[in-house]
Amino acid sequence: MSYIPDFHKIKYFTEKFKEYYQNNYISCILDVSKREFGIGTIQSKISQRHLSFVSLEDFNNYLRITPPFYVSYSTSYFKYPDRRPMDNKIWEGSDIVYEFDSDDYDLPCHDRHNTWQCTSEECNEWGYGNLTECPKCFSKTKITEWTCDECLGKAKEDTLRLVDFLEKEFKLNPASFIISFSGAKGYHVRITDRTIISLSKPARLQMMNYILANDLELEKLGFIKQKKLWKIPPIKEAAGWSKKILHGIIDIFSYDEKKLINLFGLSPKKAKLLKDTKEDILNKMYHNNILVADFSSSDKFFEDVINHVINKTRLKIDPQSSSDIFKIMRVPDTIHGGTGFLSTYIKTKEDLINFDPFKDPVVLGTMDLKKIKLLKPTPKFRIIDQYYGPYNKDEVLKLPEKVSMFLVLKGVANFE
Ligand SMILES: [Zn+2]
Ligand SMILES: [Zn+2]
Known part of the structure; x- marks a missing residue:
């Protein structure tokens, strides 16, 4: 077995990155001379910070000569x-940033594609899922996270919702996204909209809280619980969260009875009644600005519905991270050293809808075969139009x- 030492591995990848940067010009950084940059090595995503470049030309030259494994720049x-x-450094303003990571979602696919491996040398037990303790020897495990169309699809869906939110509710210019x-x-x-970059940290947090629907006051939004019914704002005039909640309420009439029973604990009889009297309820919503159904404690039911709608509509973003003015984030159109994929700049909402994260960012390497040995078990995954795996640990392929290249950079294989 010929094990290729790290030194050769780093040299091999550095040559690949260089070739990429020599043929591609990165131009999407606004005000490059005012940004702090950070770079990373194969071991660490950020190994050095406080770098700066006087121009895009200067930055691109740097990448062509000494390409790092990761490049980030300040918000x-x-x-x-x-x-x-x-x-x-003397702060002059900040972009507002949002991150949607597939592993922030609690989805069943994580149990299908993430792998765990026992950290005890003697044991070496492994499996799929997210076990943090080895069931055989009770040592800690190491989890390797993978992604798939499902969890990255969810992250994309929320990204689109956010873009919509910012465009429609904050009237921000989409060209600045x-x-x-x-x-x-x-x-x-x-x-990067000019109207937001000089916002203070408290103002940023306030904006985040609105998006996240934190501290929403239902009364202020026009939803007032009275004896047996809810007074609601006029549907035609409602805006912002009032409008979102109203639309969400109307949407629950499209749920089938089983879903209504499961979500809100309605009795089958009430669920049927709700569906049967849909027109009547909507009529009262539109014409009398009240929300009420023809069964006991319908006010309690609609309270649950309102909370359900808010939870479903709010975006799950870390408000601290979004308003952190010292944060640095990956430069779009540079290579991510943990996958070899391009951290692709996506120009429009339509491009985002059509973006394929297992195809479009695959910019390095050829279709020529290259021998590797698996260091860890690997789930089934897709690159471009083909599925690979699952593979076992120690398999040579x-x-x-x-x-x-992807498997080696991900740390689950080594070149042979
Ligand atoms: Zn074990
Ligand atoms: Zn997944």
């Missing part, structure tokens, strides 16, 4: 981006270079 604009500590695939687990949105 903020600074007068002196390379100075430290942070206070000496920089949407990108992270290169691995999800999507990033960066808002010849796969297209594109696929072998």
Whole structure:
């Protein structure tokens, strides 16, 4: 067995990255000279920060000569981006950023494609799923996260919802949105609209709280619980969260009886009645601005419905992370060193809808076969139009270079 040491591996990838950057120009960074940059090595995503470049040309030259495994840049604009500590940089404003990662969703696919491996050398037990303790020897396990069309699809769906939210409710210019695939687990949105970049941190948090529907006051939105019914805002005039909630309420009439029973604990009789009297309820909503059904405690039922609608509609984003002005994030159109995929800049909403995260970002390597040995078990995965795996640990395979590179960078295989 010929084990290729890290030194050769790094050299091999560096050559590949160089070739990519020599043929592609990265131009989507706004105000490049005011940004702080960070770079990473094969071992660490951020190994160095406080770098700066005077121009896009300067930045691109750097990538062509000494391409790092990861490149990130600040969400903020600074007068002196390379100075430290942070206070000496002199803050001039920040983009607002959002991240949607596939592993933030609690989905059954994670149990199908994530793998765990016992950390005890003698044991080496492994399996699919997210077990944190080995069932055989009770040692800690190491989990390797994978993605699939389902969880990345969910991240894409929320990204689209956010873009919609920002465009329609905050009237932000969509041309100022920089949407990108992270290169691995999800999507990033960066808002560079001039009207928001000088917002203070509290103002940013307030904006986040609105999107997240934190501290929503139903009364202020026009939803007032009275004796047996809810007073609601006029449907035709409602905007913002009032409108979202009203539309969400109307939407539950499309749920079948079984779903109504499961979600809201309705009795089968009430669920049927609700469906049968749909027209009457809607009529009262539209013409009398009240929400009431023809069964006892319908006010309690509609309270559950309103909460359900809010929970379903709110976006799950980390507000601290979005308003962190010292954050650095992957530069779109650079290579993600943990996959070899392009952290693709996605120019429009339509492009995002059509974006295929297992095809469009695959820019490195050829279809020539390259031999690898698996270090970890690997679930079934897709690259471009073909599925590969599942593979066992220690399996030796010849796969297209594109696929072998991905597995080696992901840390689940080594070149042989
Ligand atoms: Zn074990
Ligand atoms: Zn998945």
